[in-house]
Amino acid sequence: MVTRQLPKPTELLELMQFKRPDFNGKRRRLTGALTINDLRTIAKRRTPKAAFDYTDGAAEGELSLARARQAFADIEFHPSILRPAPEVDTSVEILSGPSALPFGIAPTGFTRLMQTEGEVAGAGAAAAAGIPFTLSTLGTTSIEDVRATNPDGRNWFQLYVMRDREISYGLVRRAAAAGYDTLHFTVDTPVSGARLRDKRNGFSIPPQLSLGTVINALPRPWWWVDFLTTPKLEFASLATTGGTVGELLDAAMDPTISFDDLAVIRELWPGKIVVKGVQTLEDSLRLRDAGVDGIVLSNHGGRQLDRAPVPFHLLPSVRRTVGDDFTVMIDTGIMNGADIVAAIALGADFTLIGRAYLYGLMAGGRAGVDRTIAILRSEIERTMRLLGVSSLAELDPGHVTQLRRLGPVSVHAD
Numbered sequence: 001m002v003t004r005q006l007p008k009p010t011e012l013l014e015l016m017q018f019k020r021p022d023f024n025g026k027r028r029r030l031t032g033a034l035t036i037n038d039l040r041t042i043a044k045r046r047t048p049k050a051a052f053d054y055t056d057g058a059a060e061g062e063l064s065l066a067r068a069r070q071a072f073a074d075i076e077f078h079p080s081i082l083r084p085a086p087e088v089d090t091s092v093e094i095l096s097g098p099s100a101l102p103f104g105i106a107p108t109g110f111t112r113l114m115q116t117e118g119e120v121a122g123a124g125a126a127a128a129a130g131i132p133f134t135l136s137t138l139g140t141t142s143i144e145d146v147r148a149t150n151p152d153g154r155n156w157f158q159l160y161v162m163r164d165r166e167i168s169y170g171l172v173r174r175a176a177a178a179g180y181d182t183l184h185f186t187v188d189t190p191v192s193g194a195r196l197r198d199k200r201n202g203f204s205i206p207p208q209l210s211l212g213t214v215i216n217a218l219p220r221p222w223w224w225v226d227f228l229t230t231p232k233l234e235f236a237s238l239a240t241t242g243g244t245v246g247e248l249l250d251a252a253m254d255p256t257i258s259f260d261d262l263a264v265i266r267e268l269w270p271g272k273i274v275v276k277g278v279q280t281l282e283d284s285l286r287l288r289d290a291g292v293d294g295i296v297l298s299n300h301g302g303r304q305l306d307r308a309p310v311p312f313h314l315l316p317s318v319r320r321t322v323g324d325d326f327t328v329m330i331d332t333g334i335m336n337g338a339d340i341v342a343a344i345a346l347g348a349d350f351t352l353i354g355r356a357y358l359y360g361l362m363a364g365g366r367a368g369v370d371r372t373i374a375i376l377r378s379e380i381e382r383t384m385r386l387l388g389v390s391s392l393a394e395l396d397p398g399h400v401t402q403l404r405r406l407g408p409v410s411v412h413a414d
């Protein structure tokens with residue numbers, strides 16, 4: 001039998017704790033986003049289809065990206081019990097400098113297309129959070145302007161070695177003069193990947209107005225107001241080198257780049273140099289032996305070779321093979337702070353986020369990138385506490401099992 005009684009008015013009043021409504025729409029939107037996927041949903045609503053798809057999409061059947069995200073979902077964590085971790089330290093030392101969190105912002109081209117604040121929002125948010133920001137060769141804010149946004153923090157510069165080598169060497173010299181401490185030499189773009197969504201959308205850089213884009217713009221007026229009332233979208237660091245955007249894009253991809261280019265860049269660049277887009281054990285070893293400071297295991301967020309190796313799958317064997325003293329970073333597919341914790345446990349020194357940052361940017365400019373970082377930070381801290389570790393150095397392979405859906409076909413004949 002349940003005993004019933006009439007509610008007392010004072011008890012009812014206690015229950016009615018109505019929250020004061022937040023009339024700031026952007027803040028309300030962003031605080032309501034609890035995951036990177038929530039930010040993606042907001043981003044999709046607010047960004048014209050062609051620009052959203054350019055960011056969200058990948059190459060061909062988009063299998064590389066789907067598999068990379070699935071690989072992070074397909075893990076099992078092994079927590080240690082009764083090991084109090086009231087305070088957790090999420091900081092790391094990476095390439096001889098500090099980072100408050102075990103991730104930085106990956107280089108992305110044409111970032112002001114996604115949202116007008118672009119790289120300035122990314123670099124500003126990175127500076128505030130104490131993490132590195134990587135500017136792309138195809139960035140839409142210049143090397144010097146990004147540095148001015150983050151003058152005391154860590155700036156990394158990503159290099160495409162262009163057909164006209166002098167253009168690339170000029171960028172390397174400018175980034176060094178501006179105080180960037182690390183160069184990411186991207187090597188997975190001998191040609192551009194086939195981004196089918198872009199083809200289907202008739203996507204062009206810079207965006208062109210067609211009947212379709214105008215209709216799609218109607219529910220997204222603010223993107224268009226921003227686009228039409230802010231400085232022209234261009235590859236800011238390359239603006240002085242001449243050529244149309246299309247010509248510059250073509251020139252950025254050079255199928256003839258080789259280890260010889262690496263040697264030349266090594267001579268020109270005074271700081272740390274890492275090679276981004278490494279996808280095999282053999283290349284990892286070769287680069288270590290060639291004397292680079294580190295590698296980024298990456299398949300370019302699935303935007304280049306489809307059905308490329310999943311970087312997270314490669315990680316444990318690369319770490320075992322190259323030894324503990326060589327810097328190994330990883331990107332592609334990171335959508336959750338727990339993905340980052342798993343990567344660190346399996347031997348990564350650091351991780352990079354591409355789309356997770358861009359979804360935040362599209363959802364709310366600088367405040368949106370701040371939100372991305374805050375979401376990942378809280379997921380990292382919570383995962384560490386639940387695993388019973390209080391620093392990233394305590395994470396080891398015993399904390400994670402990778403569960404494989406796909407395995408190689410057995411090669412021995414029977």
Ligand SMILES: Cc1cc2nc3c(=O)[nH]c(=O)nc-3n(C[C@H](O)[C@H](O)[C@H](O)COP(=O)(O)O)c2cc1C
Nearest residue numbers: 106107108109136186300301331332333353354355
């Ligand atoms: C819209 C977009 C543009 C990108 N542009 C570049 C680029 O200019 N240079 C580069 O090295 N990588 C570029 N990348 C790849 C990222 O640096 C990174 O490797 C990838 O986004 C990681 O995967 P994730 O998006 O799943 O985090 C780009 C990625 C995206 C999504």
